[in-house]
Amino acid sequence: MSISSSLSNALSGLTAAARAAEVVSANVANATTEGYGRRVLESSAAALGDQGAGVRVDGVRREIDTKVLADRRLADASAANAEQYVDFFSSLEVAIGTPDSANSLSGSIAALDSALIEAASRPDSDARLANVLTAANGVVDQFANISDEIQTLRAEAEQGINAQVRTLNTRLEQIADLNHQIRLQDGSGNDTAALMDQRQVLVDDLAEIVPVRVVQRDHGEIAIYTETGATLLEGKPAEFGFTPASTIVPEMKIESGALSGLTLNGQPISVAGPYSPIAGGSLQALFDQRDVLAVDAQADLDALARDLIERFEGVDPTTASGAPGLFTDAGGSFDPAQEVGLSSRLSINALVDPDQGGAVWHLRAGLGATDPGAVGDSTLLNAFSDALNENRIASSGTYTGAARSAAGLSAEFLSTVSTERLNAEANQSFAQAKAETLREAERAGGVDTDHEMQSLLLIEQSYSANARVIQTIDEMIDTLLRI
Known part of the structure; x- marks a missing residue:
């Protein structure tokens, strides 16, 4: 994989992580908002030809339990x-x-x-x-x-x-x-x-x-x-x-x-x-x-x-x-x-x-x-x-x-x-x-702030990993320029 491809992949990862953090933030902020449906970020692997090209954000899905509702x-x-x-x-x-x-x-x-x-x-x-x-x-x-x-x-x-x-x-x-x-x-x-x-x-x-x-x-x-x-x-x-x-x-x-x-x-x-x-x-x-x-x-x-x-x-x-x-x-x-x-x-x-x-x-x-x-x-x-x-x-x-x-x-x-x-x-x-029982069931299937905070930790780790890749690429380019 070329340096430019690695940089592109890492940048797409940073973008996806930032978008995921926004989704988690919206979920936590609206945990008690009436009518709010939990948001889930949908993403998939991007490809260019036969080569991986990072991650693609497909959209945000609104998740509710229609039967309970x-x-x-x-x-x-x-x-x-x-x-x-x-x-x-x-x-x-x-x-x-x-x-x-x-x-x-x-x-x-x-x-x-x-x-x-x-x-x-x-x-x-x-x-x-x-x-x-x-x-x-x-x-x-x-x-x-x-x-x-x-x-x-x-x-x-x-x-x-x-x-x-x-x-x-x-x-x-x-x-x-x-x-x-x-x-x-x-x-x-x-x-x-x-x-x-x-x-x-x-x-x-x-x-x-x-x-x-x-x-x-x-x-x-x-x-x-x-x-x-x-x-x-x-x-x-x-x-x-x-x-x-x-x-x-x-x-x-x-x-x-x-x-x-x-x-x-x-x-x-x-x-x-x-x-x-x-x-x-x-x-x-x-x-x-x-x-x-x-x-x-x-x-x-x-x-x-x-x-x-x-x-x-x-x-x-x-x-x-x-x-x-x-x-x-x-x-x-x-x-x-x-x-x-x-x-x-x-x-x-x-x-x-x-x-x-x-x-x-x-x-x-x-x-x-x-x-x-x-x-x-x-x-x-x-x-x-x-x-x-x-x-x-x-x-x-x-x-x-x-x-x-x-x-x-x-x-x-x-x-x-x-x-x-x-x-x-x-x-x-x-x-x-x-x-009230069904309302509690509806809330249980809605925004769980504990789960959202756990997801935020994983998002931070993903963000850090992609940022580290970019930092490493930067160091490699600096080394090459000094040769």
């Missing part, structure tokens, strides 16, 4: 889905309140029962009768507060759906743009790893909203499909459509067309069930919250309000048949065909409310009485208390069918919500643990 994305979607359920049931449970709280549904019913008992012991006391009215209004207020919270949760879900649909469309457009840039850079022979890092972060954002599968295409491009096979990106990005409602009331449902569904490229798609194009992610959970969970909770709450109205019907012998009792539907009689939203319309009969032109003595004498009657008569007050504590089967709702008192039914309502919350938390814990 795909599984981690699915786990992230599952965790985001479970989080929505936990948030919903936790908020609803707080709105209902625990039985030991005076501001809870059970607490307000217990307060009404206590007020009736106290008034029955002194039916002549207007103050105690007023306490009954106050307690009854407390029950009404609690029903209204819970109903308002349910509709607030539906409205929040509506806003969340709108925000996530915008995010989906934006991310798909950004990924399509990066696909185009990667194709151009790859065709020009330039490094595309940094663009691929950006694209991975965007796909990760997308995958929490809708679980996706990524398919590699030529020239570094990718195609994206949902788990159920709907195309989100194949050259051109898909577009989701959604029209948010300005307000939501209990009567509004997606089945009636009062609330918007979801479209994909202008075509309506299912948002419920395991075969929905969006199944498994946070977006489906938000639709489920708006259209199923909140609707079911409202139906059960309305069933409790109906039960309360029906308990007091026929108890007062002074009221005419069909006339409203102590608890009314917006001041009138209850119509079973209008049960939806009843809890928000529940009210106290105006006849017992001085603020509405009534008088508290009607609680003692009867709603249809024309005079206060005997001030020592506690018969009706005791009947009201007995009605509140009577074990009866609710006429509607998803209750077990066992006969219960008003307090017992409210406790079952809370128990159902609490059980759902615990189940949702268990699912969330499992999903988060799985996602």
Whole structure:
């Protein structure tokens, strides 16, 4: 091998070693950067004719475990889905309140029962009768507060759906743009790893909203499909459509067309069930919250309000048949065909409310009485208390069918919500643990700083060896020139 060939080989070795050091430096600096794929320098032996000509740098490869990455994305979607359920049931449970709280549904019913008992012991006391009215209004207020919270949760879900649909469309457009840039850079022979890092972060954002599968295409491009096979990106990005409602009331449902569904490229798609194009992610959970969970909770709450109205019907012998009792539907009689939203319309009969032109003595004498009657008569007050504590089967709702008192039914309502919350938390814990395990596996297959530092030592040795060759050649040339 000639001196010039040896010098050329050593110089190519120095260049490759310097490039390898840059790659190691980038790996170490980005060891914790989200979406960063470990870089690996690819090199090969160069040849000139039949003679070795040093080392050639072929490029830098971005190294990721696609299987672990795909599984981690699915786990992230599952965790985001479970989080929505936990948030919903936790908020609803707080709105209902625990039985030991005076501001809870059970607490307000217990307060009404206590007020009736106290008034029955002194039916002549207007103050105690007023306490009954106050307690009854407390029950009404609690029903209204819970109903308002349910509709607030539906409205929040509506806003969340709108925000996530915008995010989906934006991310798909950004990924399509990066696909185009990667194709151009790859065709020009330039490094595309940094663009691929950006694209991975965007796909990760997308995958929490809708679980996706990524398919590699030529020239570094990718195609994206949902788990159920709907195309989100194949050259051109898909577009989701959604029209948010300005307000939501209990009567509004997606089945009636009062609330918007979801479209994909202008075509309506299912948002419920395991075969929905969006199944498994946070977006489906938000639709489920708006259209199923909140609707079911409202139906059960309305069933409790109906039960309360029906308990007091026929108890007062002074009221005419069909006339409203102590608890009314917006001041009138209850119509079973209008049960939806009843809890928000529940009210106290105006006849017992001085603020509405009534008088508290009607609680003692009867709603249809024309005079206060005997001030020592506690018969009706005791009947009201007995009605509140009577074990009866609710006429509607998803209750077990066992006969219960008003307090017992409210406790079952809370128990159902609490059980759902615990189940949702268990699912969330499992999903988060799985996602974190896969994230750790992803990190383990990514940048290992110890390994990178070991590689740097080998690179330094290679650099030193090539530098020594150049130094030796320099000495040889100096010796030849001195001859």
